[in-house]
Amino acid sequence: MSKEAVWDRPEPPSKPSPTPLSRELIVGAAIRLADEGGLDEVSFRKVAAALNAGPMRLYGYVETKDELLDLMVDEVYGEITPPGKSADWREGLRHVAHGIRDAAKRHEWFIDLLSNRPHQGPHALTHMETTLAAVRFANIDQVLDVVGAVMAYVFGAVRGEITELRAERSSGMTEEQWQRASGPYMQRMLATGRFPTLARVMHESSDRDSAARFETGLDYVLDGVAARHSL
Amino acid sequence: MSKEAVWDRPEPPSKPSPTPLSRELIVGAAIRLADEGGLDEVSFRKVAAALNAGPMRLYGYVETKDELLDLMVDEVYGEITPPGKSADWREGLRHVAHGIRDAAKRHEWFIDLLSNRPHQGPHALTHMETTLAAVRFANIDQVLDVVGAVMAYVFGAVRGEITELRAERSSGMTEEQWQRASGPYMQRMLATGRFPTLARVMHESSDRDSAARFETGLDYVLDGVAARHSL
DNA sequence: TTACCTCCCAATACGCTGTATTGCTCAATA
DNA sequence: TATTGAGCAATACAGCGTATTGGGAGGTAA
Numbered sequence: 099m100s101k102e103a104v105w106d107r108p109e110p111p112s113k114p115s116p117t118p119l120s121r122e123l124i125v126g127a128a129i130r131l132a133d134e135g136g137l138d139e140v141s142f143r144k145v146a147a148a149l150n151a152g153p154m155r156l157y158g159y160v161e162t163k164d165e166l167l168d169l170m171v172d173e174v175y176g177e178i179t180p181p182g183k184s185a186d187w188r189e190g191l192r193h194v195a196h197g198i199r200d201a202a203k204r205h206e207w208f209i210d211l212l213s214n215r216p217h218q219g220p221h222a223l224t225h226m227e228t229t230l231a232a233v234r235f236a237n238i239d240q241v242l243d244v245v246g247a248v249m250a251y252v253f254g255a256v257r258g259e260i261t262e263l264r265a266e267r268s269s270g271m272t273e274e275q276w277q278r279a280s281g282p283y284m285q286r287m288l289a290t291g292r293f294p295t296l297a298r299v300m301h302e303s304s305d306r307d308s309a310a311r312f313e314t315g316l317d318y319v320l321d322g323v324a325a326r327h328s329l
Numbered sequence: 330m331s332k333e334a335v336w337d338r339p340e341p342p343s344k345p346s347p348t349p350l351s352r353e354l355i356v357g358a359a360i361r362l363a364d365e366g367g368l369d370e371v372s373f374r375k376v377a378a379a380l381n382a383g384p385m386r387l388y389g390y391v392e393t394k395d396e397l398l399d400l401m402v403d404e405v406y407g408e409i410t411p412p413g414k415s416a417d418w419r420e421g422l423r424h425v426a427h428g429i430r431d432a433a434k435r436h437e438w439f440i441d442l443l444s445n446r447p448h449q450g451p452h453a454l455t456h457m458e459t460t461l462a463a464v465r466f467a468n469i470d471q472v473l474d475v476v477g478a479v480m481a482y483v484f485g486a487v488r489g490e491i492t493e494l495r496a497e498r499s500s501g502m503t504e505e506q507w508q509r510a511s512g513p514y515m516q517r518m519l520a521t522g523r524f525p526t527l528a529r530v531m532h533e534s535s536d537r538d539s540a541a542r543f544e545t546g547l548d549y550v551l552d553g554v555a556a557r558h559s560l
Numbered sequence: 561t562t563a564c565c566t567c568c569c570a571a572t573a574c575g576c577t578g579t580a581t582t583g584c585t586c587a588a589t590a
Numbered sequence: 591t592a593t594t595g596a597g598c599a600a601t602a603c604a605g606c607g608t609a610t611t612g613g614g615a616g617g618t619a620a
Contacts, residue, residue, distance in 0.1 A: 141606065152570050154608080163607065213441050213488055216496050218515065223524055230526040238533050246489070247482065247546030254485030257444055258477070265447050284449065293454055295461040302469050315478035322553030372577065383599050385579080394578065 117150050121159045124149065125169045129205065132170065137207045140166070164214070171211050172219025174201050180228035187329075188320050190232030191245075194225075195252045195316055202256045206264070209257050235327070244323050251319050259308050348381050352390045355380065356400045363401065363438045371397070371438075395445070402442050403450025405432050411459035418560075419551050421463030422476075425456075426483045426547055433487045437495075440488050466558070475554050482550045490539050 117123075127148045131139040142163060146153045160166045178197040181190040202208045229249075233241045269281070288297045323329070358379045362370040373394060377384045391397045409428040412421040433439045460480075464472045500512070519528045554560070 142608080143606080154571085155569060157608075158568080210444050213492055216492055218518075220518070223518060223527065227524040227527045230530060238530055239535060239537070242530060242534055243542060243545045244549075246542060247486075247549045250485035250489055250546055251478065251482045251550070252485065253488060254481035254483065255478075257484060257488075258481055261444055261447055287449075287451070287454060293458040296454065296458045299461060299469055299473060303473055304470060306470070311474060311477060314474045315481055318475075318478045318550050318553035318557060319482070320553065321556045322549035322551065325552045325556045326549060373579085374577080385600085386598060388579080389597075 119149060119151060119155060119159060121169065124156055124159055125166070125173055128166055129170055129173060132207045133205055137210055140170075140207075142166075167211055168215065168217075168219060171208065171217055172221045174205050174208050174221075175217065175219065175225045176221035177201055177204075178225055180225065181232045184232075185234070187233045187235075187244075188324075191229075191248050191320065192316065194229050194232065195248060198249075198252050199256050199259075199312060202260060206260050209253070209260050212253060212257075240327060247323070248316075248319055251315060255312050255315055259312065262308070350380060350382060350386060350390060352400065355387055355390055356397070356404055359397055360401055360404060360436065364436055368438045368441055371401075373397075398442055398445065399448075399450060402439065402448055403452045405436050405439050406448065406450065406456045407452035408432055408435075409456055411456065412463045415463075416465070418464045418466070418475075419555075422460075422479050422551065423547065425460050425463065426479060429480075429483050430487050430490075430543060433491060437491050440484070440491050443484060443488075471558060478554070479547075479550055482546060486543050486546055490543065493539070 124145060128140050128145045131144060131148060142153045142156050145166075146156055156166075160169070178194075178201050181193040181197075184190060229245055230241055233244055235241050235244070287293065288300065355376060359371050359376045362375060362379060373384045373387050376397075377387055387397075391400070409425075409432050412424040412428075415421060460476055461472060464475055466472050466475070518524065519531065
């Protein structure tokens with residue numbers, strides 16, 4: 099007795115055309131996810147899903163999640179254009195500073211991945227190389243000090259900007275004044291009278307834009323370098 | 330028919346004497362765990378276990394894990410002694426800088442919690458208040474710029490130090506030289522000849538201790554402030 | 561052509577996370 | 591004494607990184 103045909107038999111799982119994968123594709127997808135939804139969106143499961151793959155397939159290309167994050171960081175370093183061959187160390191360091199700041203604004207998660215592990219990817223190394231090369235002092239120890247200090251300032255300042263930006267976004271968007279943004283709690287604290295200077299700052303300071311503040315701080319550092327080494 | 334006695338009946342769960350709890354106890358336990366094993370050791374389950382309690386009991390005192398982390402951060406701010414009433418703004422800012430650096434060395438996780446959210450706990454606010462008050466410039470905008478720049482440098486520099494320290498610890502302990510520490514990979518990269526300045530730095534720079542480098546950078550910033558505002 | 565082997569991928573599984581929900585037990589009140 | 595309320599423990603759920611397992615396709619040997 100021949101069985102009747104089953105016309106509407108569902109396709110067997112049907113291989114949703116297993117996309118060929120690569121490290122670049124994976125890192126790219128992870129960066130896209132992180133740009134859109136923050137680092138929380140970067141999980142092996144989600145990255146894989148974005149590439150029509152099962153989570154475990156990624157392990158063929160990337161050993162651990164930490165490695166994926168390292169690759170993402172290095173990719174960002176790759177986006178930063180190196181300083182030109184100008185003889186002016188100030189100009190060179192300014193270029194580097196803005197390069198990092200701009201990259202961090204494009205990829206807000208970048209700054210969160212700084213504390214994990216020193217950056218030794220190829221792009222990070224070339225970035226370091228060109229930065230060091232931009233400061234042509236005779237004394238190599240001085241070069242290290244100067245570059246180290248500028249980088250420290252830049253990372254710290256950018257971290258602050260991003261943090262502030264996130265706070266504004268999460269606490270109701272577009273509050274132009276910080277004290278309004280942090281709402282009743284801050285008002286109450288200031289009302290205690292225990293923070294007179296803080297209160298004065300809140301009320302009397304003109305809220306200058308963040309780019310200008312970044313620039314001012316950078317000027318302090320560069321001026322300090324010039325003063326110390328009398329350049 | 331009377332049942333035989335069961336002499337070795339296990340005690341019913343027996344209430345392991347439910348320790349009284351408090352926010353301070355919880356935050357204290359969390360800090361201790363983080364100091365010993367890093368932020369990964371701070372989970373509601375582990376903190377609760379350290380206090381002989383079930384995980385869910387903590388929710389009576391702390392709303393979310395983020396709140397717990399905020400409390401930990403504020404506790405650290407509380408440990409930092411404020412600058413004295415000296416009239417010297419340089420001295421004041423130096424004191425603040427070292428206070429933060431020392432605290433971060435005691436609690437390495439502190440620096441990891443900086444990017445999450447602006448610090449507005451009571452101790453953080455007093456810290457900010459005393460810091461601002463230490464810089465008695467007439468122009469309040471200048472005060473903000475200066476304090477902002479110094480804090481940015483300090484946080485960035487400390488982040489770098491901690492990161493380096495962790496890398497040394499994880500890659501085989503006590504390698505005095507960075508290039509040796511990062512092992513064959515770094516050697517290969519330098520051997521490519523693509524990083525001449527980096528190579529020169531690695532080989533020729535004297536490895537000065539991190540405290541001195543921190544100090545030098547801080548001097549740059551303070552000198553720059555003095556130069557810009559001609560003090 | 562048929563049998564087998566190998567490699568790649570998917571599925572499953574484990575232990576961990578933060579936290580919502582449920583249920584129990586004891587103390588104080590009506 | 592009966593009832594209610596509070597506080598805590600236990601359970602449950604969805605997500606995580608990743609180790610392990612299993613199956614199906616492709617190439618090779620008989």
